[in-house]
Amino acid sequence: MATQLLLPSRFEMSALIEIRALNKIYRRGDQQIPVLVDIELDIRRGDYVSLMGPSGSGKSTLLNLIAGIDKPSGGTIYVDGVDIAGISDNELAHWRAHNVGFIFQFYNLMPVLTAFENVELPLLLSDLSKRERRTNVEAVLSMVGLSDRMDHYPNELSGGQQQRVAIARALIMDPMLIVADEPTGDLDRFSADEILKLLQRLNTELGKTIVMVTHDPKCAAQAQRLIHLEKGVLRGSSHAELA
Amino acid sequence: MIGTYLLRLVMKNMWRHQLRTALTVLGITVAIISFGLLRTIVSSWYASAEFSSSARLVTRNAISLTFPLPITYAEKIRQVAGVANVTWANWFGGIYINQHNFFPQFAIHADSYFDIHPEYVLSYEQKKDFMHDRRGCVVGRKIADQYGWKIGDQIPLRGTIYPGIWNFVVRGIYEPGTNKTDASQFLLHWEYLNERVKSVLPSRAESTGLFIVQLADSKQAATVSAAIDSVFHNSLAETRTETQKAFQLGFVAMVDTILIAIQSVAFVVIVIILAVVANTMTMTARERTPEYATLKALGFSVQFVVLLIVGESIMIALTGGALGMLGTFPVAQAFSKATGSMFAVFEVSSSTLWLQLIAAVLVGLLASIIPAWHSARIRIVDGLRAVA
Numbered sequence: 352m353a354t355q356l357l358l359p360s361r362f363e364m365s366a367l368i369e370i371r372a373l374n375k376i377y378r379r380g381d382q383q384i385p386v387l388v389d390i391e392l393d394i395r396r397g398d399y400v401s402l403m404g405p406s407g408s409g410k411s412t413l414l415n416l417i418a419g420i421d422k423p424s425g426g427t428i429y430v431d432g433v434d435i436a437g438i439s440d441n442e443l444a445h446w447r448a449h450n451v452g453f454i455f456q457f458y459n460l461m462p463v464l465t466a467f468e469n470v471e472l473p474l475l476l477s478d479l480s481k482r483e484r485r486t487n488v489e490a491v492l493s494m495v496g497l498s499d500r501m502d503h504y505p506n507e508l509s510g511g512q513q514q515r516v517a518i519a520r521a522l523i524m525d526p527m528l529i530v531a532d533e534p535t536g537d538l539d540r541f542s543a544d545e546i547l548k549l550l551q552r553l554n555t556e557l558g559k560t561i562v563m564v565t566h567d568p569k570c571a572a573q574a575q576r577l578i579h580l581e582k583g584v585l586r587g588s589s590h591a592e593l594a
Numbered sequence: 595m596i597g598t599y600l601l602r603l604v605m606k607n608m609w610r611h612q613l614r615t616a617l618t619v620l621g622i623t624v625a626i627i628s629f630g631l632l633r634t635i636v637s638s639w640y641a642s643a644e645f646s647s648s649a650r651l652v653t654r655n656a657i658s659l660t661f662p663l664p665i666t667y668a669e670k671i672r673q674v675a676g677v678a679n680v681t682w683a684n685w686f687g688g689i690y691i692n693q694h695n696f697f698p699q700f701a702i703h704a705d706s707y708f709d710i711h712p713e714y715v716l717s718y719e720q721k722k723d724f725m726h727d728r729r730g731c732v733v734g735r736k737i738a739d740q741y742g743w744k745i746g747d748q749i750p751l752r753g754t755i756y757p758g759i760w761n762f763v764v765r766g767i768y769e770p771g772t773n774k775t776d777a778s779q780f781l782l783h784w785e786y787l788n789e790r791v792k793s794v795l796p797s798r799a800e801s802t803g804l805f806i807v808q809l810a811d812s813k814q815a816a817t818v819s820a821a822i823d824s825v826f827h828n829s830l831a832e833t834r835t836e837t838q839k840a841f842q843l844g845f846v847a848m849v850d851t852i853l854i855a856i857q858s859v860a861f862v863v864i865v866i867i868l869a870v871v872a873n874t875m876t877m878t879a880r881e882r883t884p885e886y887a888t889l890k891a892l893g894f895s896v897q898f899v900v901l902l903i904v905g906e907s908i909m910i911a912l913t914g915g916a917l918g919m920l921g922t923f924p925v926a927q928a929f930s931k932a933t934g935s936m937f938a939v940f941e942v943s944s945s946t947l948w949l950q951l952i953a954a955v956l957v958g959l960l961a962s963i964i965p966a967w968h969s970a971r972i973r974i975v976d977g978l979r980a981v982a
Contacts, residue, residue, distance in 0.1 A: 412975075420891050420974040441895065448893020455978070459888040463606035473892050475596050520892075 366393040367527065367560050368417060373426035375412050375583075386412050388583045390426070396527070399554040399561045401574035409583040410564045411532055417562055418530040419447050431527060448476045452521025452559075456533035458513040460505040460520075466492065467501040470519045477524065491519040495549060511542030518549055522559075529553065531563040535570050547573045600898065604905040611878075618874045619914040622957065625867035626918025626950050627925050632860035633946045634926050636853050638937040641774060643842035650710065651807040651819055652841040656832040662801035663831050665788075668703075670825055671805055676818040679808040681706035684784055684801075688751030688760060690741070696936060697737045699751065699780040701787040701802075710808045713771035714779075720745070720766030728786040730765035734777035738767045740931075749780075756791060756798075776938035807835070864953050871961035875907045879965030880980075886969050887977025896970045903966040908958030915954025919947055 373390035376383050387409045394400055394417075402410040415421040416428060419435045428436050430450065435443060453459075460469045467488055474484045492501055495515040505513050514534060521529050531550065535543035551573055553559045565571050579586045609615055653671060655661035665682065672680045686699035704725055708716060716724075716732060723745075724730045733743060743749065749762045762782055770777040784802065792799040809818055819835040826833045836844075846853070879886075886899045922942050930940040972980075 415975050418891070420978075444890065444893050444895055446893075447891065453888075453891055455888070457884075459884060459978070461603075461885060461888075463603070463610060472889075475599050476893050481595075 365396065367396040367398070367431055368392070368394040368562075369427075369429040370417075371427045371429075373413075373416065373428060374424045375409070375416065375421075376424040386583050387416075387423075390585055392578070392585065394560065394562065396560055397554070397558045398576060399550075399574045400563065400576045400578060401571035402562065402564045402578050402580065403566070403568075403571050404580035404586075407582075408580040410580050413580065414530050414532055414562060414564045417528075418451050418453065419443050445476075448473060449524060450526050450528060452524065452526040452529040454514070454517050454521050454529065454531035454534045456536040458505070458510075458517045458537075460513055460516055462505050465502050465504055466497060466508065466516045466519075469505070469516055470523050473520060473524050487523060488519075491523050492516075494522070495519045509542070510538050511545055514538060514542070514546050515549065518546070518553075522553065522557075527560060529559050529561045531561065533565055534563065535565070535567060543567075543570065596898070600901055600905065604902060604909055607878075607882075607902065608906050608909050614874060614877075615910060618871060618910055619917065621870050622867055622911055622914025622954065623917040623921060625863050626915050626954060627921045628863045629860050629953060630918065630922035630942060630946050630950050631925055631929060632856050632863070633949060634922070634940065634942050635929075635937075636856055636860075637943055637946060638940045639846050639849065639853055640843075641937075641939040643839050643846060644774075646838040646842050647713075648815070648837065648839070649809045649812040650838040651809060651815060651822070651835050652838050653805040653807060653822055653833050653835040654803065654841075656823075656834040659803060661831070662798060662803055663805065663833065665800045665802055667826065667831075667833070668805060671807060671822055674818060674821045674825060676810050676814045676821065677807055678810040679706060679710055680805055681710045681808075682784065682802040682805045683707065684787065684803045685755070686751070686753070686780075686782065686787065687755045688753050690749065690751055695741070697734075697778050697780055698776075698938075699782065701784040702781050703784050704781075707781070707806075710806055713775045714768040715771050716766050716768045724765040727763060727765050728783050728789075729761065729763055730783065731762040732766035732768055732781045733764055734779045735767055735769050736777035737780065738764070743767070756787065756795065758790075758794070760790075773941065774939055778938055806838070864957065868957045868960055871907065871911060871957055872964065874910070875903065875961050875965045878906065879903050879969050883969065883972065883977045883980040887972070887974045887980070890974050891978065900966045900970050903969055904959065904962040907962035907965075908955060911954045911958030911961070915951060915957075918954070919950050922946075922950070 370390050370392040373387055373392075374385070375387040376385050378384075390413065402414060404410045412421065416423050416436075417430070419430075423436050426436070427434055433446060435446060438446065461472065464472065470488045470491060471484055474487065479487070489498070489501070492498055495518055497512060497515055497519065500508060500512060505516070508516065534550065535546050538546060547570060550561060550563070554561050561574070563570075563574060571577055653663070653667070655663050662684075668680050668682060671677060681703050683700040683702045686701050688699055689695070690697070708714060708721060714732075714734075720732070724732050731749065737743070743764050745764055745767065747764045749764060751760045751762065752758075753760055768777070788799055807818070807822065809815060815837050819837070822835045823833050886902070889899055889902075890896065926940065926942050930937065933940070
C-alpha cells in the first residue's frame with residue numbers, strides 16, 4: 352500500500368522533490384529483493400529532513416535515488432520539475448553537478464588535493480574563471496571556518512575539519528539540494544555538534560533543502576522533519592524536537 | 595581548464611604509492627632498455643647491408659665463398675661494359691693474441707681499393723706510407739682505439755687460413771666517412787700475402803676471394819652482374835656477381851634464425867612488462883574506487899575517470915620509457931665495447947627510439963584498459979561502498 356506524506360514546512364513553498372510510486376528492487380541471481388516499495392513523498396524547498404530507520408530499511412537507497420546517483424526500478428522522482436529517473440546518465444551527471452551537494456560519512460575527499468583544491472573540484476565543471484573560482488572557494492571555506500587550513504591536505508586535518516571541507520565542497524556550486532549520508536557517523540560528539548550546527552545554518556540562513564540519513568536520534572532531532580522507513584516502506588513522520 | 599586539472603591530478607596520483615610507482619617505473623625502464631638493446635643488435639646485423647653502396651658489385655666464386663678466383667679475372671671484369679673500376683680483397687682470418695679479439699682482416703689491392711671505397715678516409719701521407727711498405731697495414735679507427743694501436747706499432751697476427759705468424763706495421767688509421775661506415779677493418783697488402791703464399795700454399799697463389807666492382811651507373815647493376823657472370827660461364831671458376839647489399843644480406847641470412855629469436859625475446863620482454871603495469875594499474879584503480887565514485891557523484895563524467903586511469907598508466911609507462919630510452923645509449927655503448935669489433939656499426943637508431951616510445955605508450959594504454967573499463971562500469975553507489 353502506498354504511503355503518502357505531505358509534511359508541512361516552515362517555508363510555504365511548492366515541493367522541491369516529488370516522489371511517486373517509487374520502487375527499488377535488487378536482483379541477486381534469480382532472487383528479487385525489494386528495497387523500496389511504492390514510496391510517495393514530497394519534500395518542499397527549504398525543508399531539513401532526516402531519514403531514519405534500522406539497517407536495511409532502505410533509507411540510504413532512497414537518499415541515493417533522490418541525489419540521482421542510483422536509478423529506481425519503477426516510479427518517478429521529480430526534483431525541481433526534472434524527472435531525474437528518466438534522463439540519461441550524462442544528463443544526470445550534469446544535473447547533479449549543478450543541483451546537488453554531497454556530504455558523505457567518510458568525507459570522501461581527494462587525498463592528493465588540498466582543502467582548497469577539494470572545494471574547487473566541482474567548480475571545474477562550471478564556466479567560472481580561475482579568479483572567480485578562488486574568490487568563491489575562499490568565501491565558502493571562510494564560512495565553514497577553515498580559512499587558515501586552505502593549503503592543508505586531508506590527512507593534515509581532523510575528522511571534523513575534513514567534514515567541514517566536504518560541506519564547503521557541497522556548497523560551492525550553490526546547489527538547491529544537499530544530501531548527507533550519516534554526516535556525523537565518523538565523528539566525536541563535539542565535532543558532530545559542530546557539523547550539525549553548520550548544517551542548521553545552511554538550512555536556516557541559506558535556505559538549502561537538506562535530506563540527511565542518520566542513525567543518531569540526537570542528530571535527527573536537528574531536522575525539521577523525521578521520516579521513518581522500515582523494510583522499504585514509509586512508516587510515518589514527525590516534527591523533531593530541537594535538541 | 596579541466597584538462598590541466600586532469601593532468602595535475604594524474605601527476606599527483608601517480609606518486610601516491612612512491613615505492614610501487616618507482617618499482618614499476620624501474621621495471622619499464624629495464625624492459626625498454628632490453629628492448630632497445632635487442633633491437634639494436636638486430637639492426638646492427640643488417641646495418642652493413644643497409645648502408646652498402648648501391649654502385650658496387652661483389653663477384654665471388656659461384657660454388658662458394660671459400661673457393662678463390664684467379665686474379666686474372668680482374669682485367670676481364672674491367673672490360674665488361676658498365677664497369678668503372680675493379681679491386682679485390684681476400685679474407686685473411688688471422689688471430690690477434692687470442693680468438694676473442696675478432697676483427698675483419700682483408701688482403702687488398704691497395705692501388706684501387708681506396709679509390710672504390712671513399713668512405714674509408716685516409717690521409718695522403720698515411721696512404722703513401724702504406725703503399726711503400728709491403729708489411730704495412732691500415733686499420734679502422736674503432737679497432738685502433740680499442741687496442742690502443744698507433745702509427746708504427748707492430749701487430750702480430752697468427753694465421754689460420756695462411757699458417758704462421760704474420761707481423762704488420764700500422765701505417766695508417768682510416769676514419770669512417772659516415773657514422774654507418776665500418777671502422778673495424780684491418781687491411782693489408784694482397785701482394786705481401788701472395789708473395790708468402792707462393793712459397794707455403796702455391797695452390798692458393800695469384801687468387802682472391804672477392805672482386806669489388808664499381809659501376810659506372812648504379813641503375814645498371816643487374817645488367818652488369820649478368821654480363822660479368824656470362825664472361826666466366828663454363829670456365830673452371832664460374833662467378834656469382836651481386837650487389838654489395840645482396841652479398842652482405844647473404845651473411846645475415848646465415849644467422850636469420852638467431853635474429854628472429856632475438857626479435858621475439860625483445861617483444862616478449864614488452865609483453866612481460868605489460869603484465870606488470872596492468873597489475874599495478876588494476877591495484878591502483880581498485881584502491882581508488884570510492885574516489886572515482888565520488889568524482890562521478892560530483893558530476894564528473896565517466897570519460898574523466900577513464901582518462902584519470904589511462905593518463906596515470908601512460909604517464910608511468912612514459913616515465914619508464916623515457917628513462918629506458920636514455921639508458922639505452924650507455925648500455926649500448928658498454929655492450930659495443932664488450933663485444934669489440936663483432937659489430938661493424940653498433941648504434942641506437944632513431945627507428946629503435948621510436949619503437950621504444952611506441953612500446954611505452956602501448957604498454958601504458960593496454961595496461962589501463964581493464965581497470966578503466968571496470969571503473970567506468972561500476973555504479974556510483976557500489977563504488978562509494980567499496981572498501982579501499
